[in-house]
Amino acid sequence: MHIVVNEQNVGLEPKVFAVLLYLFDNKDRYVSVSELHDNLWNGTLVCDAAVRRCISKLRQVLSDNPKEPRFIRSTPKRGYKLVCHVNFVDEEIPVHIEALNEHTHETAKQRLSKVSYIHAKVIVACAIAIILFLGTVSVLIFVEKPEDIQIIQSLPGDKVAIAKSRTGKLAYAGSLSQKDGYQIFYASDGINTVPISSDAHFPISLSFSNDEKKLYFIDLIEGNSSLNSVSIEDQKVDVLLRDYYLISDLVNVEKDNALYFTGTKFPSEPIVLNRYDTTTKEVSPVTFSPNKELNDLQVAVSPSAEKIAVVRFDSFQNRYDIRVLDRRNNKRVFGKVLDDAVFDVQWVNENEIIYSSSLGLHKLHLINASSELVVADEKLGIFTYDQLNNSVIAIGRKKSEALYYERELPVSNFETTRILKLEDDTIQMFDSNADDARIVIIERDNVNEINKVDLQGNHSKPLYASDSQLTGLMGSGAEPIFLFLEGNQLVYLDYENSSIERITSSDIYVGDATLSNNGEYVYFTTKGENNWELVRHKVGSGENIKLLDNFKYVRTMGNRLVVVKESGEMYLLNLADNNLENLNRVAILSGNTFWDVIGNSVIWSEHDLVDVSFFQLDLSNVEQPELTKTQFSYQLVKPKFSVLKKEMKVVLRSDSGDSSELLSIPL
Known part of the structure; x- marks a missing residue:
């Protein structure tokens, strides 16, 4: 969705535009944050920051100073209100149309019918464009992709x-x-x-x-x-x-x-x-x-x-x-x-x-x-x-079709047991506490959603949504718990009770995190002044205890932790006596790869943008760990994966093959 502000074409995310339309539809009163939650996020659990981000985007587009508001006024405990004058203009009146590419122009009814927010029907019926008058004129007009590409x-x-x-x-x-x-x-x-x-x-x-x-x-x-x-x-x-x-x-x-x-x-x-x-x-x-x-x-x-x-x-x-x-x-x-x-x-x-x-x-x-x-x-x-x-x-x-392959260990064999076709907007999938359900992260219209998908009934339940980037870290196969990053902030989600705990603040850089077997503790790494620190957090208490220095990655393996340095050296930490054992293995981990623990095995991926390699380090015998490996084309299999710990399976994402075309776009 796009608007023209002072003859400048500005793009708006659909959710930001929906907030603007809701404020317009309720312009005679203040609208609270909770009301915006209930009406625009459809009952999905979201943080207040998601609403504030939409308001901030609108103020940025409108050059509106919150201390001296001309468009959107905010009052503590009351919410937000549209305070500018709003007028209606017939479609035939040529208001700032020259600011648009001639190939993007269509009737107001066609443009406004693309708005998903239900209250836009009032404006569609009138076939109007919204004009905000205050010193200078700004017109809200949708912009489509030019037809002469x-x-x-x-x-x-x-x-x-x-x-x-x-x-x-x-x-x-x-x-x-x-x-x-x-x-x-x-x-x-x-x-x-x-x-x-x-x-x-x-x-x-x-x-x-x-x-x-x-x-x-x-x-x-x-x-x-x-x-x-x-x-x-x-x-x-x-x-x-x-x-x-x-x-x-x-x-x-x-x-x-x-x-x-x-x-x-x-x-x-x-x-x-x-x-x-x-x-x-x-x-x-x-x-x-x-x-x-x-x-x-x-x-x-x-x-x-x-x-x-x-x-x-x-x-x-x-x-x-x-x-x-x-x-x-x-x-x-x-x-x-x-x-x-x-x-x-x-x-x-x-x-x-x-x-x-x-x-x-x-x-x-x-x-x-x-x-x-x-x-x-x-x-x-x-x-x-x-x-x-x-x-x-x-x-x-060109959009490719994404399929998820459930494969049994060991990676040297990787036999496929099931193929899942989820929504094309799905970017990550994780284990859940239900046998035939998955936790998925979906990116749609620049909004990230966490949903629980029932594979048998083929329906999903929204759990959490945010305008910030959501990065899944771990889904518990035993408890209704999901661990993820919202931006840089580490979040613990209990999706059965619809409650969240923010473990870190947004100004702390989190490297990795994992759950204890019973979900009582969260182990995470954070960047200190000089090095990485491994911290144990007790859920619900706010208690944090520093365990180690110089380790960026962490996963739980029974009563032990597998910890990895930023340079890739892998160690095993016994939580009973704090004994740290060098496994003499190196895992090259990055933001575009993944790793996890299944049983006594450490699984991780590495890639060079041409090939993707999956490794399995079996620690059944710590004195003589066994390393196996398999390889796929990067165009076919992506390096980010998830694990199903109860079923001892790895879930790989496979695309139908990357394809692209060359486009000439006139300016």
């Missing part, structure tokens, strides 16, 4: 990177099928496509050379990423830089004889922007990050080469920051913080930037720091700007 002819399969030269030449990287590796393809005329590199592992970013005779590309291999060039004529590959732990993006700057890339040499250091001099072959840092939680992921250079746009991700706050630097002195001259995930960024001109997010494609105006949603499509990710045609060429994801 063109599909560019390209090879089938999955695509991961794209580049367009100044003279219109096109190159992209992808895989034709699950069996094939990734290649770089060159299409000089848009019809004839030639593979120019067949031995790349995961070519995640491309950029043409100044003379357009070579392509620079990143080959992403965790622990051994490289910066390379490949000749378009003879397909010769030269390695420019190697042995980087990770490189995420690059851009060629013709006027500087340099490549700018975001990367890090070591896993313990943050990702920062660097400059590679193509003449001297020297590398120098451009940006600095004070800690590992702040990482520079994307980079783009303005047409004059005087400015650099950098996308920085704050993993602690779970937010993105588009920063503009003066290339001559590397000083920051502009910044905009965003709550939505940012996938890519490019320049249109010296004063405008395009970026793609989880909402779609946006244009950011540097002069007034305003942004507009150009295309509302969450499937748009990596893209490039076509200067010749003033358009964007984007990689559009």
Whole structure:
């Protein structure tokens, strides 16, 4: 849903728009937080922060100061009230229509019929747009995806990177099928496509050379990423830089004889922007990050080469920051913080930037720091700007069908016993206390929901909802308990009694957490001043006891804990005597992998974006633990999994295969 505010196009999440409509429908009185809960979240357990976040989003869009409100007034113990004047305008009156793309315009009745909130029927019946008058005029109008988006002819399969030269030449990287590796393809005329590199592992970013005779590309291999060039004529590959732990993006700057890339040499250091001099072959840092939680992921250079746009991700706050630097002195001259995930960024001109997010494609105006949603499509990710045609060429994801495979241990065999087809919006699945039910996390319209799904009756019961990101950690197979992160906050949910306990505050960074067998304790790790700390929390009492230092991951195994350092070394802690035993095994765990304990076995996944490996460490004999492994294609099986402890099974998510197409989007 989108509105036009002061002739600027602004996207609104459906729930935020629903709150605005509810306030409008009850504009003569104050609306309490609990009333908004009951009417807009349909009885699902949500925190007050979810409502406050919606109000905050509205105030941000309307430039409304809560201390001197012009639109939304809040009063303690009473709630919120819409205080601005509201007027009605017939559809035929042309109010600020020029602010919209002509291809997005449809009748007010059609636009408003897309609103899920039932009270919108009053407005639909009148076929009106809402106008808020107070000094300047703002119009609430829906924006649809432009109809003149063109599909560019390209090879089938999955695509991961794209580049367009100044003279219109096109190159992209992808895989034709699950069996094939990734290649770089060159299409000089848009019809004839030639593979120019067949031995790349995961070519995640491309950029043409100044003379357009070579392509620079990143080959992403965790622990051994490289910066390379490949000749378009003879397909010769030269390695420019190697042995980087990770490189995420690059851009060629013709006027500087340099490549700018975001990367890090070591896993313990943050990702920062660097400059590679193509003449001297020297590398120098451009940006600095004070800690590992702040990482520079994307980079783009303005047409004059005087400015650099950098996308920085704050993993602690779970937010993105588009920063503009003066290339001559590397000083920051502009910044905009965003709550939505940012996938890519490019320049249109010296004063405008395009970026793609989880909402779609946006244009950011540097002069007034305003942004507009150009295309509302969450499937748009990596893209490039076509200067010749003033358009964007984007990689559009085709939706794949998700299936969940229940597989019996050991992983060396992994026999499938059942296949589940859940809602496409399901992102995680966990065990529950009922034999044939699962706890699932669903992401829908930028709202995360925790539901209990009855597999036999094929119906679900909502348990909790939040506008913040929800990350499941553990579902108890014996008790009605689910452990999860809401943003950074660790939450203990008793879904039988509809009660929650917030174990940590939102300003504490939690690394991992697990439940004791009876659900009486929660063991979690948190980042202290200098290292990770393992803490035992007694549920319901608020009592916290520090157990160990230097361990980031924790799981329960009977009366013992399996603990893992950030570097991957695995240990076994006996809770009876606090004896710590080195298992002499290393597990490379990350935010995109998972691990757990089933019986006497530790199960974990690792991946390199091409293959996914599942490991099982059997600790039945601690003196001689047995390690087994199996491997799948990353395109077919995802590294995040769940376990069914009572049934001794692992649940793997398998997609029908990643597929994408190239789209041309006029600006």
